[in-house]
Amino acid sequence: MVRLFPKKSRPVGLPPGSLLYTGTATNVKVRLSIVEYTETEFIEKDDVSIEECLMRIDSPSMTWIQVYGVSDPDTIASIGKSFKLHDLFLEDIVSTGQRSKLDIFKNQIFIVTRFLQYEDDKTLKDEQISILFGPNYLISFLEGHEDPFKPIKERLRQGSNRIRKQHSDYLAYSLLDTIVDYYFIVLEKVDVHLDNLEEELMKSPKPTTLQQVQYAKRDMIVLRKAIWPMRDVVNRFIRLETPLVSSTTQIYLQDVHDHTVQTIDIIESFRDVVGGMIDIYLSSINIRTNDIMKVLTIVSTIFVPLTFITSLYGMNFEHMPELHFRWGYPLVLLFMTGIAAGMLLFFRRKKWI
Numbered sequence: 268m269v270r271l272f273p274k275k276s277r278p279v280g281l282p283p284g285s286l287l288y289t290g291t292a293t294n295v296k297v298r299l300s301i302v303e304y305t306e307t308e309f310i311e312k313d314d315v316s317i318e319e320c321l322m323r324i325d326s327p328s329m330t331w332i333q334v335y336g337v338s339d340p341d342t343i344a345s346i347g348k349s350f351k352l353h354d355l356f357l358e359d360i361v362s363t364g365q366r367s368k369l370d371i372f373k374n375q376i377f378i379v380t381r382f383l384q385y386e387d388d389k390t391l392k393d394e395q396i397s398i399l400f401g402p403n404y405l406i407s408f409l410e411g412h413e414d415p416f417k418p419i420k421e422r423l424r425q426g427s428n429r430i431r432k433q434h435s436d437y438l439a440y441s442l443l444d445t446i447v448d449y450y451f452i453v454l455e456k457v458d459v460h461l462d463n464l465e466e467e468l469m470k471s472p473k474p475t476t477l478q479q480v481q482y483a484k485r486d487m488i489v490l491r492k493a494i495w496p497m498r499d500v501v502n503r504f505i506r507l508e509t510p511l512v513s514s515t516t517q518i519y520l521q522d523v524h525d526h527t528v529q530t531i532d533i534i535e536s537f538r539d540v541v542g543g544m545i546d547i548y549l550s551s552i553n554i555r556t557n558d559i560m561k562v563l564t565i566v567s568t569i570f571v572p573l574t575f576i577t578s579l580y581g582m583n584f585e586h587m588p589e590l591h592f593r594w595g596y597p598l599v600l601l602f603m604t605g606i607a608a609g610m611l612l613f614f615r616r617k618k619w620i
Contacts (some may be wrong), residue, residue, distance in 0.1 A: 286340035286361050295336035295411050297343070302331040304423055306431050311420070321349050330404040331438060335412045337361050337397075343408075350406065353377075356399060360408050363395040367496035369503050375401050376511055378439065378500060380446050381493035382415055383453045391453070391486050393493055398442055400435040402511065407442065416445055436516045443501065444523050450494055450530045454537075457486065461540055468544055472551045480544045487538045494534060498527045565620060569610050573603050 301320055303310040305328045312319075320332050337343055337360055347357040356377045359365050370377045378398040386392050396415075397408040407416070414420075419441050422428055430441055464483060467476055501524045505517050576599065580587075589595045614620045 286344055286357055295338055297334065297336040297339045298412065299346075300333045300335070302333075302420065302423065303328050304331075304431055305329065306427055309423060309431075311424075317346055317349050324350065324404045327403070329435060329438065332404065332406045333414070333416075334406065334408045335414075337363070337408050337410060346406075352399065356397075360397045363410055365395060367493070367500050369500045371507065371509065374511065375399060376436075376439070376507070376509070378443070378504075380443065380497060380500065382446055382449065383490065383493055384415075384449060385453060385456050391489060393489055396442075396446065398439055400439050400511070403435060405435045405438050405442075415449060416442060419445060433516070434513070436512045437519070440504075440516050440519050440523065443504075444519075444526075447497070447523055447526050447530065451526075453490070454530060454533050457483075457490070457537060458533075461537060461544075465540070465544060465547070468547045468551060472548050477545075477548055480541065480548065483544075484541050487534065487541055490534050491531075491538070494527065494530050498524065498531060501527055561619070565614060569607050572606050572610075576603055 298313075299315050299317065299320060300313045301311070301315050301323060303323055303326065308328065320330075323330050324332070334343075334346065340361055343357055343361055346352070347354070352375070353372050356370070356372070356375075359377070359379055365379045367380050368378070376399070380396050380398070382394045382396045384392050394410045396410075399406045399408075409415075419430070419438075422430055422441075430438060461483060464476070464479055467473075468480075501520055504512070505520045505524065580589075580599065589599075592598075611620070
């Protein structure tokens, strides 16, 4: 079950800019990779040093630095010092429970987003991705070593394309677009899961089914919490009046905004479906209980006259008219059988059974 709030919170009273990692990926060692490209050239290196990244960041080509792992505050502080990042940006990078947002400081734009995916098609994973870019460079910070931006790198390797011709703002747009595409993959899996859960509720609900409904309800809260602020981020990105963002990129950002709104509409629909599942479960349980009570009532009703007859002949009186009748016992059994059969036929005609 996914957690709604970070397991580790920041202590009270820390000064602004204090670096304290609040995530769960504490065993991920900080690693850097670099991608440098122009319209005609492409260079990609893995496991590079901060010094090598610093040397390339002032080159005329576009430089994309990826930082894998943010659990080491000292290393993040060194990266921030080398690239002259604001202390509050660094604080948000290591405080991984941040709400998606966009901040601008001088000639740098800083974006925090939530990356969602399913692990083993069961557990919803919510991670933070931080993106910072300037005139000719972009730095992305990932919590783990898994790279969600492999499709972007593959497009860069293929040769001359729109990303290779544009600047850092277009690369930032491409990363945000990829993150939103992952939202659709997650929502597709949620849709399949809810369909199966709803079918189980209609056919044969179990006590564990209600637990699965509750888990789905919590997933909806996490999805809404992660995706709703993304709309505000993209909306502000579109309206930025800065040389760092071109009018061409703003047009493409409008498409990301539309996709984000679409995911929000889907989530709202899912929330309505999950909310109705509780009513479906209770109704199914009530129907099953009523069916059981109906069967028990019919059985009890049939046995009421039979019990009366057997109790009547169970009385220990000496002078009973039918007591010494030779065919009394089989006739009474036949009479009781007729009563039971007649009541069953009556219930069947009334469509009670």
